[in-house]
Amino acid sequence: MASRGPLRLAALALALATFAGAALAGEPEKPQTDKPQAEKPLGVVELFTSQGCSSCPPADEFFAELAAKENVVALAYHVNYWDYLGWQDTLSNKENTDRQYDYMRAFGSRSVYTPQAVINGRSHVNGASRKDVGGALARMDRTGEGMRVGIKVSRTSDRVMIDAGDAGNGPADAHVVIVYFDPPKTVQIGKGENSGRNLTYWNAVSDIQTAGMWHGKAQRYELPMSEIAKKGGCAVLLQSVGKDGMPGPILGAAFIRKP
Numbered sequence: 691m692a693s694r695g696p697l698r699l700a701a702l703a704l705a706l707a708t709f710a711g712a713a714l715a716g717e718p719e720k721p722q723t724d725k726p727q728a729e730k731p732l733g734v735v736e737l738f739t740s741q742g743c744s745s746c747p748p749a750d751e752f753f754a755e756l757a758a759k760e761n762v763v764a765l766a767y768h769v770n771y772w773d774y775l776g777w778q779d780t781l782s783n784k785e786n787t788d789r790q791y792d793y794m795r796a797f798g799s800r801s802v803y804t805p806q807a808v809i810n811g812r813s814h815v816n817g818a819s820r821k822d823v824g825g826a827l828a829r830m831d832r833t834g835e836g837m838r839v840g841i842k843v844s845r846t847s848d849r850v851m852i853d854a855g856d857a858g859n860g861p862a863d864a865h866v867v868i869v870y871f872d873p874p875k876t877v878q879i880g881k882g883e884n885s886g887r888n889l890t891y892w893n894a895v896s897d898i899q900t901a902g903m904w905h906g907k908a909q910r911y912e913l914p915m916s917e918i919a920k921k922g923g924c925a926v927l928l929q930s931v932g933k934d935g936m937p938g939p940i941l942g943a944a945f946i947r948k949p
Contacts, residue, residue, distance in 0.1 A: 728840025728855050729944040732761040733827040734927065736808040737817045738790045741779040741891075742772035744883035749805030749817035750891060757892040762827070763925050763943040765869055767895045769804065777882030781872065781894040789898065789937070796936035810835060811929055811940040839928055839942035850918050850946055852911045852926050854904050857941070862906035864930045864941055868913070870897040873922035893923060904928055918946055 737753045739746045756764040767786035768779050794802050797814060805817030810830050815822035830836045840855040854866065871893045879887045902911050918924050924946040930938035 728842045728853070729942075730837045730840050731763050731943055732831055733810050733836050734763045734765070734940045734943045735823060735827070736789075736811075737764070737766045738769055738786070738802070738804055738806040738808070739766055739817065739891075740769050740772040740782065740804050741877060741879055741884060741889065742775045742777045742882040743804045745818065746805045747884065747887070747889060749807070750889060752818060752820055752823070754890065754892045756823075763927075763945065764893055765871060765895055765925060766891060766893050768891070769802075771802075772804070772882075775882045777879055777885070780877055781875070781891060781896075783896070785898055786895055792936050795934075796932065796938065810837075811927075811937055835939070837940075837942050841926060841928060841942045841944040843926070843944050843946050845915060845949065848915050850913045850915055852901070852913070852944075852946070854909050854911070854928055854942060856908045857906040864904045864928045866901040866904055866911055867927040867929050868899045868901050868946075869895055869925045869927060870899075870921040871895045871923045871925070896921070901926075913946075919948060923948075 735753070735756055737749060739750055739753070750766075753764060753766055756762050767789060768782040769787040769790055770779060770782040770784065771787060773779060773782070790802050790806065793808055793811075793814065794800075799814075806814050807817035807823050808814045809823065809826040812830065812835055813826060815826055817823065827836075839857055842853040842855075844851045844853070852866065872891075874890055874892050875894065876888055876890045879885055879889060901913065926944055926946055927940050928942035929940045932938050
């Protein structure tokens, strides 16, 4: 299922400035002075899963391995359409389900399913298949469908700066999407297809917001540190959007790490 509102406007204070790099680690009370390379991970894996789906635990286990990797931005969207089977997913929300339905329409599919892994916003595979997920990431990286735009993240005591790089001759427009997620949680499933199991979930998405537009040129966006600090975790996606508003290829991504 794709989010009907995958790119809804955020109530965040944003400011545009000239492109500049800054380091992620540094003094808490002043901007960092070292300049790391912009992040270009191998790719982005968005897993659509549910606590009420008997086919999902193997995908969730594999996803935990992906979430531990430094070179993959792994995000888990818990959907709510399996709740009728007897167990209400404690991490699901309507926006996650909407995002999956938006991907369904963008891919020209006729239905949604779990576990589904969307790779770089470009294609989808069975989220429990290590071969298919790994193969898609490697193929896209090899064919130029991986992360094409570097993203730097830096911080001061009161703000986070996101520097999106230049696309060169690449695509000209994308949304800067902020994805918030929870810290790891172990859930005891009381009913439904997974009744009696204790399952641990990683990077479960709790909110999706759009922080601004990117037009192919190096650009900076700012977020209040207070907004980041109260979340379990956060990632930024540079995602193109079709004329119909449906999500398109992800061009760049990075984690926004808390102090």
